[in-house]
Amino acid sequence: MSSNFGGSPARERLPANYLTILAAIRDIAPGTHLTAQDVFARARRQRPKLGFATVHRGLARLSELGYVIKVDVPGAACAVYEQTAEPHAHFRCSSCGSIRDIAFSLPPELLVGLARQHDLQIEVESTTFTGRCASCR
Numbered sequence: 001m002s003s004n005f006g007g008s009p010a011r012e013r014l015p016a017n018y019l020t021i022l023a024a025i026r027d028i029a030p031g032t033h034l035t036a037q038d039v040f041a042r043a044r045r046q047r048p049k050l051g052f053a054t055v056h057r058g059l060a061r062l063s064e065l066g067y068v069i070k071v072d073v074p075g076a077a078c079a080v081y082e083q084t085a086e087p088h089a090h091f092r093c094s095s096c097g098s099i100r101d102i103a104f105s106l107p108p109e110l111l112v113g114l115a116r117q118h119d120l121q122i123e124v125e126s127t128t129f130t131g132r133c134a135s136c137r
């Protein structure tokens with residue numbers, strides 16, 4: 001059973017551009033979620049010549065390798081990225097679109113039970129709650 005959070009990254013030499021992208025994400029406070037555009041804007045401060053296509057490719061590779069986490073939040077216009085963290089769920093406000101972390105993960109026994117019951121191999125757990133945040137209620 002594995003979740004997409006907190007795995008140890010594969011050892012691989014990263015190109016300098018990718019290190020800049022990674023630093024842009026590790027630089028932010030835990031619990032902050034950045035779109036590819038946000039990452040692009042931050043990384044450009046360090047490397048003004050960086051192109052968006054490179055950032056896009058870099059993010060895909062970095063999440064594949066486990067350095068960053070890509071979060072596809074239902075209802076959000078685009079995926080967001082965050083640094084690796086403890087397993088958690090997300091809450092998306094349907095009014096202002098803000099996304100925040102919720103300390104929540106399914107009990108491992110439940111996942112094992114589900115997998116067995118439906119004859120599945122569950123590899124990624126991703127939970128999103130939707131509703132209204134404190135300032136929109």
Ligand SMILES: [Zn+2]
Pocket residue numbers: 093094095096097098132133134135136
């Ligand atoms: Zn809100």
Ligand SMILES: [Zn+2]
Pocket residue numbers: 031033071082088089090100101
């Ligand atoms: Zn998160």
